Amino acid sequence: MGVAAPRSSNGWARRGRLCIFAGMSDGEFTAKAGALWGTIPKEARARILANVFCVKCRDSVTIINFNGEERNGDVILKGACAKCGHEVVRVVETSEHDNSGN
Numbered sequence: 508m509g510v511a512a513p514r515s516s517n518g519w520a521r522r523g524r525l526c527i528f529a530g531m532s533d534g535e536f537t538a539k540a541g542a543l544w545g546t547i548p549k550e551a552r553a554r555i556l557a558n559v560f561c562v563k564c565r566d567s568v569t570i571i572n573f574n575g576e577e578r579n580g581d582v583i584l585k586g587a588c589a590k591c592g593h594e595v596v597r598v599v600e601t602s603e604h605d606n607s608g609n
């Protein structure tokens with residue numbers, strides 16, 4: 508009889524969607540925003556968070572202490588500029604993933 512090979516799990520499917528909350532501090536997401544945010548690849552999320560435009564710095568900055576809400580299928584991230592603390596908002600267009608049209 509053959510040896511029952513353990514199913515090799517590459518892990519990606521097992522990672523809970525909620526792990527985004529664990530790594531990212533204070534983020535408070537609405538359920539809907541959290542679900543949408545979870546559909547974005549981790550690398551893309553990191554890039555988004557590190558490229559938020561701050562009107563005060565006139566530059567792309569990292570958003571901190573952000574929370575998220577859903578609007579028209581997109582995620583709105585509201586937080587503070589890591590450099591100067593000014594409020595920054597980033598619209599993350601996730602609607603392209605799910606074109607259900609409103």
Ligand SMILES: [Zn+2]
Binds near residue numbers: 563568588589591
């Ligand atoms: Zn700033």
